[in-house]
Amino acid sequence: MLPCLRPDLATLTVYHPQARELGTDWLDGNEFPLDWPAPLKEKLVWLYRQDIANNRYPDGSHGEVKQELCHYIHEGLGTTPSPITPEWLTVGNGSDELIRSLLIATCLGQNAGILIAEPTFSMYKILARTLGIPVWTAARDEQFAMCLPQATELINQEPIRVVFVVHPNSPTGNGLTLQEREWLRQLPPKILVVIDEAYFEFSQDTLLPDLLTHPNWVILRTFSKGFRLANLRVGYAIAHPEVISALEAVRLPYNLTGFSLLAAHLALTQRRQLLSAIPEILTERERLWAELQKIPEIQVWASQANFLYCRSTIHPPAWLHQRLQELGSLVRHTGGGLRLTVGTPAENTRLLQRLRQTCGG
Numbered sequence: 290m291l292p293c294l295r296p297d298l299a300t301l302t303v304y305h306p307q308a309r310e311l312g313t314d315w316l317d318g319n320e321f322p323l324d325w326p327a328p329l330k331e332k333l334v335w336l337y338r339q340d341i342a343n344n345r346y347p348d349g350s351h352g353e354v355k356q357e358l359c360h361y362i363h364e365g366l367g368t369t370p371s372p373i374t375p376e377w378l379t380v381g382n383g384s385d386e387l388i389r390s391l392l393i394a395t396c397l398g399q400n401a402g403i404l405i406a407e408p409t410f411s412m413y414k415i416l417a418r419t420l421g422i423p424v425w426t427a428a429r430d431e432q433f434a435m436c437l438p439q440a441t442e443l444i445n446q447e448p449i450r451v452v453f454v455v456h457p458n459s460p461t462g463n464g465l466t467l468q469e470r471e472w473l474r475q476l477p478p479k480i481l482v483v484i485d486e487a488y489f490e491f492s493q494d495t496l497l498p499d500l501l502t503h504p505n506w507v508i509l510r511t512f513s514k515g516f517r518l519a520n521l522r523v524g525y526a527i528a529h530p531e532v533i534s535a536l537e538a539v540r541l542p543y544n545l546t547g548f549s550l551l552a553a554h555l556a557l558t559q560r561r562q563l564l565s566a567i568p569e570i571l572t573e574r575e576r577l578w579a580e581l582q583k584i585p586e587i588q589v590w591a592s593q594a595n596f597l598y599c600r601s602t603i604h605p606p607a608w609l610h611q612r613l614q615e616l617g618s619l620v621r622h623t624g625g626g627l628r629l630t631v632g633t634p635a636e637n638t639r640l641l642q643r644l645r646q647t648c649g650g
């Protein structure tokens with residue numbers, strides 16, 4: 290290895306997206322199975338032609354998107370009065386960028402690290418490692434709730450500055466329990482609590498009311514899942530203005546392209562239309578879940594998101610993953626099981642057929 294490079298980088302786990310072949314059902318990325326409706330996509334292209342000059346830098350303040358996000362967030366709070374203004378928001382190149390900004394703003398160069406409970410979203414650990422930030426891991430019980438005595442012990446013994454949780458968790462689909470919520474609420478202000486609500490559009494369950502009274506909390510959201518915009522990389526964080534200032538201070542000035550900002554703005558103003566497709570995903574999730582329950586060797590857990598987590602009591606997950614891929618359904622092998630993204634009805638039917646064929650259900 291070249292002596293000018295950081296030696297620890299050679300030992301890192303790198304995030305490699307799975308190779309995806311055409312003709313295969315892509316049920317591995319938790320994306321929405323349908324692109325935008327054609328007229329809306331046309332409108333995006335038309336607005337791009339009309340409003341965006343390629344030679345000019347994009348709006349580095351993200352003002353219009355933040356303004357529209359405020360409306361969307363107020364809507365999600367129902368009758369709870371909301372103080373959320375643009376000062377409570379920062380927009381990232383996907384929420385992955387925001388995760389990195391959070392790590393830079395809290396732990397970098399501070400002899401401080403993060404706590405996660407595995408299995409969970411892999412990027413927290415991967416990004417922390419690339420910054421030389423230590424990661425402590427708590428276990429989960431059979432229903433995938435965090436092992437709280439162990440987490441408490443780690444918090445008491447290690448220099449932990451950030452706790453990352455996903456609500457509902459990926460890959461397992463479970464929302465935070467009452468006990469987990471209570472535990473997060475009692476964490477001291479020297480610990481930043483990050484609630485990743487990437488699947489909020491599916492779960493409709495948010496911890497935003499808690500954030501209003503906890504200045505050490507951050508909520509992460511993304512346009513990649515419910516808003517069907519994974520390709521254009523837009524995520525956002527909601528937090529008290531002091532936390533937001535820190536995140537704004539460490540981000541790149543033009544972190545999003547004008548095209549992405551335009552698309553996010555259009556997604557928000559057209560949210561009724563875009564999000565109206567979500568109930569069908571939830572119906573399909575329930576159908577998949579019920580059918581998976583009927584396959585004797587498959588253990589499947591309930592989910593609040595657009596995916597299901599399952600394990601075979603007979604076959605190793607790597608084998609099952611490989612078999613399904615050969616038959617034409619690409620799913621995600623992670624955490625000792627398989628994460629199945631809810632696809633179109635036809636994709637889900639094919640996945641069930643292939644699983645029955647493989648498992649003899």
Ligand SMILES: *Cc1c(COP(=O)(O)O)cnc(C)c1O
Pocket residue numbers: 319382383384385386410455459485487510511512513514519522523524
């Ligand atoms: C998909 C996902 C994200 C989204 O990441 P983007 O960078 O916004 O595409 C974030 N967190 C979790 C837990 C996810 O599953």
